[in-house]
Amino acid sequence: MFQTFEVTARPEQGPPRLAALRAELENEGLDGFLVPRADAHQGEYVAARDARLAWLTGFTGSAGFCAALREVAGVFVDGRYRTQVKQQVAEAFTPVPWPDIQLAGWLKDTLPQGGRIGFDPWLHTVAEVERWGKALKDSGLEMVRSANLVDRIWTDQPPPPMQPVKAHPIEFAGETADSKISRLAADLRAAGHDAAAITLPDSIMWLLNIRGSDVERNPLAHGFAVLHGDGRVDLYMAAQKLGDLDLGQAVTVHPPETFLDGLRALQGRVRLDKASAPQAVADALEGKWVAGDEPCALPKARKNAAEIEGSAQAHLRDGAAMVELLAWLDAQPADSLTEIAVVTQLEQCRRRDNALQDISFDTIAGTGPNGAIMHYRVTEETDRRLEHGQLLVLDSGGQYLDGTTDITRTIAIGTPGAEECAAFTRVLQGMIAMSRLRWPKGLSGRDIEAIGRMPLWLAGQDFNHGLGHGVGAYLSVHEGPQRLSRVSEVPLEPGMILSNEPGYYREGAFGIRIENLLVAQSSPTLPGGDAEREFLNWRTLTFVPIDRRLIVVEMLTAAERAWIDSYHAEVVEKIGPRLGKTARMWLDAAAAPL
Known part of the structure; x- marks a missing residue:
């Protein structure tokens, strides 16, 4: 594909x-x-x-x-x-x-x-x-x-991708393309804008309820679009990608090489997102463009009920694949596997699901010092054997028709060292703290990101990546504008899906990362709480056990131990019935109360 x-x-x-x-x-x-x-x-x-x-x-x-x-x-x-x-x-x-x-x-x-x-x-x-x-x-x-x-x-530069585009079913999209076009066009008119130039492929995919495969691991098709305030869309995409796909009466297709000419012909005020639009687009619009948010970005980030439910179901099936992998991994003798063997086995587990379209990014499976490379990708030259006493960082995900997944687990190979266990427990404490968080509506990722770093900071440790990124609904595994990052000023809103992934990395020695996906939702008013202030909290989407062998129980508070036991009980309830007999027996032991 x-x-x-x-x-x-x-x-x-x-x-x-x-x-x-x-x-x-x-x-x-x-x-x-x-x-x-x-x-x-x-x-x-x-x-x-x-x-x-x-x-x-x-x-x-x-x-x-x-x-x-x-x-x-x-x-x-x-x-x-x-x-x-x-x-x-x-x-x-x-x-x-x-x-x-x-x-x-x-x-x-x-x-x-x-x-x-x-x-x-x-x-x-x-x-x-x-x-x-x-x-x-x-x-x-x-x-x-x-x-x-x-x-x-670049004499042997690959040709432009020309993969076919397909419709994204309404049962997964949750809203028709015509409805999206109409409400975003109304937003343009309300802002006094006559049109908006759209260059981000995932925005075009979301707006028109289509998916492509021009970019490996991401269901995207290359193209450009102009959304008009009167509800029309000019789509600049190669006709051979679209075939006989019916995009509706509101959409007119043009060759992509005519995009700049189309921009030059526009009249009125054209919205341009300076953070995502290429300078070439602004040059073509000359003095006609006005700065504004990309019209699809926030609506796409606020997942509707169908997208949230689809993501939840995708995570349950993906969780079962992960547990099957972890059970298999634990049954192998120490020093008998390499990183490539783990990657291959995990992809086989995921591909048993007919809804899987592809993995959502190249699987990260780094053991020992390779685990300290945050976005490590194993090759034949770097492939390491999983040795007794080392850690394995396994970061992976799937692109399913109903949702996109991204999960990281750090796994002990044999008996882990005390220093690794202490660092793992601090990372876990940060992940739990964010998972349990309730916060006033209006705060952004910048305002709350430190919650997930606090246990590490208290020990003089930190990590060089954001705490979390947005995730699409059968779209890009990294999706903006929402992030759990010290530079993100976008307020978090119900329906936004984000990762929660604190970590710790010691160059040349080991790496640790634990990642679940969460969806923001309105929080009910607590007894004695402020009824006049709206709060949000998280709903967890990812259900895969956390390696208890790496947890220093004495470092945890009673509330943290209760969270882990409750989470593991939910993993058994949701994932257990989806497993084969051997994996189910492994899960019951791996998710036993602390």
Whole structure:
């Protein structure tokens, strides 16, 4: 179903490719060129054709960019990837801790005499370009719109994906496309906007109740759209993807290469989300665009009853697959398996479900020091044996017709060490604290994220990723705008699905992460509570046991022990009837009261 192109680069391939890029800099009279992990749609996930950063540098993380100058090439990565990048790039590339070090400041230090830095306006958002302009004012540095220089030197670049699009059934969508179009068009009119440009593929999929497969592991189709205030939609997508699919009378299909011409022809005030729209779109609209939120983002994040129920059912089936895997894993002798064997077995367990369309991302199965690489992806070269006394971080998920799952469990192989158990228990305490939280409506992820870090902070420990991300309904496993993050200002609302995944990572030694998915819901007023203030709480969607061998019970409060026992009882109730005899016996033991 999904395209099979894969773009990777061995470290030794990076230097000659960088040299070819620098030759293009010379031809263009540029002092540098930016190579982001992005495509023209500005989603998080890219097709093989758009994996320019991986092709040039070898770095395969889901975020980052390279600033390739004539003498130095900085690879900017955030805290999730600072171990990984050192393993993947050659010495010709210099890892740069980002966002601690910002591009503008780095350029000023590296090119103090100034210079011209090229960028592809399709691959950088309006907000990015605006930030550069402010930060580089009077610096002598100029950011220059350019053709994509990587595309010029990438001689075997994969073709654009052209996978078929299918309708997403109403029993899972919960609302017709016509209804969505009508209410979002009304929102545009109320804001005084005549149209909105939409470039994010998951927004288009959600709005039109369709799904595609242009991007591996994500049911997305590449395209652009314009939503008009009068309830019309112009969809810019290759006709061969759509076939004879009926999108309704409100939707008119155009070739994607005519998108910029369509934008130039628009009249009135056109809404543009500066955080997601490419600069090329703003350039085409010239003075006609006004800044505003992407119209689909929040409505898509607020899951309706059908989407929530579908996600809940998908998690029950996915939980059964996970328990079957864990039972199998515990039955294998220590030192008898490798990471690849675990990944293969887990995918086999999931694929017994006919509703599974694909896994939701490449499974992370890291043992020992590999577990400390937050977004580790096992290869034949890195495959480690599961050794006695080590931990296994297993982060995985499935794309089901009725929902998207994402779960992490950390598993003891043999008898774990005391230090690992203490850190695991602190991570568990943070996960429990967030799961139990009740908070006043109006707070954002930034306001409550520290709750899940507190036990680690008290021990002088922390982790370099957000506490949680939004999750789609048979859409992207990472979905905005909601996040449990210290930078997220989006208020949490009922229906939003987020992950709850604190962790701890000791480079070269071990990693720990525990992750459940939660959905925000209105909380009933408690006896003696403030009846005039609305509160929210979480409903847990994920039901898979937590490894009791790693829990230091003496570190837990009575309330924390009660939460774990209650959670495990619910796992047995919901997942037990879905299991074979052997896995059911394993579950009864694994979920026994503390």
